[in-house]
Amino acid sequence: MKPASLRSVYPGPGGFDPSLLKREFPIFASNPGLVFLDSGASAQKPRSVIDRISNYYSTDYANVHRGVYRLSARSTELFEEAREKIRAFLNAPDQREIVFVRGATEGINLVAQSWGAAYLKAGDEVLISELEHHSNIVPWQLLRDRIGIRLVVAPIDATGGLDVAAFESLLSPRTRLVAMTHLANATGALIPIETVTRLARRHGAKVLIDGCQAAPRLSVDVQALDCDFYVFSGHKTYGPTGIGVLYGRYELLSEMPPWQGGGEMILSVTFEKSEFQDPPHRFEAGTPDISGAIGLGTAIDFIEDLGRDNILEHEEALTGYGIDRLSRIPGLRMVEAGQGRLGILSFDLDGVHPHDLAQVLDQHNVAVRAGHHCAQPLLEKLGLAATTRASLGVYNDESDIDRLATALGAAREMFSR
Amino acid sequence: MMDLRELYQDIILDHGRHPRNFRVIEHSTHSAQGHNPLCGDRVTVYLNLDGDRIADVSFQGRGCAISTAAASLMTEADARALFARFHSRVTGGEAADEPVEPLSEEMDRLEPLTGVKAYPARVKCATLSWHALEAALKGGARTTVKTE
DSSP states (O other): OHHHHHTTTOOOOTTOOOOOOOOOGGHHSSSSTHHHTTTTTTTOOOHHHHHHHHIIIIIOOOOOOOOOOOHHHHHHHHHHHHHHHHHHHHHHHHGGGEEESSSHHHHHHHHHIIIIIHOTTTEEEEETTTTTTTGGGGHHHHHHHHHOOOOEEEEEETSSOOOOHHHHHHHHHTEEEEEEEBOOOTOOBBOHHHHHHHHHTTOOOEEEEETTTTTSSOOOOOOHTTTTEEEEEGEEEEEEEEEEOOOOOOOHHTTOOOSOOOOSSEEOOOOOOOEEOTEEEGOOOSOOOOHHHHHHHHHHHHHHHHHHHHHHHHHHHHHHHHHHHHTTTTTEEEOOSSSBBEEEEEEETTTBBBHHHHHHHHHTEEEEEEEEEOHHHHHTTTTOOEEEEEETTTTTHHHHHHHHHHHHHHHHHHHHH | OHHHHHHHHOOHHHHHHSSSSSSOOOTTEEEEEETTTTTTEEEEEEEETTTTTTEEEEEEEOOOOHHHHHHHHHTTTTTHHHHHHHHHHHTTOTTTOOOOOOOOOHHHHHHGGGGGOOOOOGGHHHHHHHHHHHHHHOOSSEEEOOOO
């Protein structure tokens, strides 16, 4: 359902107007003049999502499943409707392949602890890349320490992109899983994920893709990607916090053991033994984040209404504008991000520590992130302790980049005295 | 919003860009590393103690203007006596309206660092080197402290 006020914002093919779109995000009315460039950490929420959550609690709320009364049935219907929206969003073949989790982090941990612990054995290899977020490193280290798998890391090349040749050379019959980001959160490097998946398949490895940064920016088609698992977080996709998605190929999910036990995930329980539900409910123990799932469904409506091609076009254009504008600032160096950079501008300003820089930018009402962006091994490789990162959303426009550039100039002035 | 120049006073910017005593003390009697895992800042504080007296103090590392200036100013101060007082001031433990004894000249020199009070996320930048100093004084041998 498209609010009438939104129709003028995106006339369809030809894109949308981000400066008009800002009006759909109440945060900008509450914080006049805010230049929000931290969507990579978490995106702001459109009014439709905020209202939907509030309305759901006001009009349709009850616990899902099991309830005989009509309100519970309606709540269950809305919850499962959200699952269907997400299925369509990822072009997954079957609704049962969509598991609600707390976020991408939980999705990866679920795969590591359920699929990984059941199917991997000592000496088996999980292949990741140097571009990963900590959430796609640490779950595999925990599994390694538990059952003795090997964690293998594909390097970046000189341009900061994935070294595809090196990646290919690391694939072997021991490689059981390739777990890789679709779009690197610290630098904005876009991974040639179709190539990665094709090469992994050729060696018989399963593929998990971390789509946190890609889902809000790119069209994602898990059938075209031919991946086994795909995870993303609701809050980076204009939805609420506390909800995320694990897509898993049904034939894998149906064989995987539960990873948390409790209500919702069982068929029957005696003190001797329990029988478990089929996916996805097998992996959704306890009362789920119902309002979160419904809110995420509304966020996906919002994205689909804007048009994913339009969003990509917008992000590409603004990324290009940002690179051009920032590169002209003396002493500013963009952090290498390979051949394709999307939606994320990570940089270093000579003589100014990122934390000082972010502090000065905040004084100019420009919100960016400074630090290691939960990718310490990557920054170590790049020889940086921290970077400053501006990440884009649908509400950003060229004036936001201009304000960033002006504030960077002021910071440089302040620290070069 | 507080004027950012309260945080980045000239003396901070100066010590941030041109830190004093930024060197390794070979064969130091005491040293400790401070590490802020959240931002990756690292500082190593070196001491030469002559009995109870600090004969020489220096530091090395990488950090923001605040943490670099704090370490630099610390090496120029009578560090041991000032530690407790300084820590309580930047963390707001010492109420502003509380009658306090007149600050020593040493403490006056550190006053610019108290601007971090208005920026809670930056307090640990100002205290990192002081934690390292405390660890060096207590631990003697090589130790590492992490800011909480």
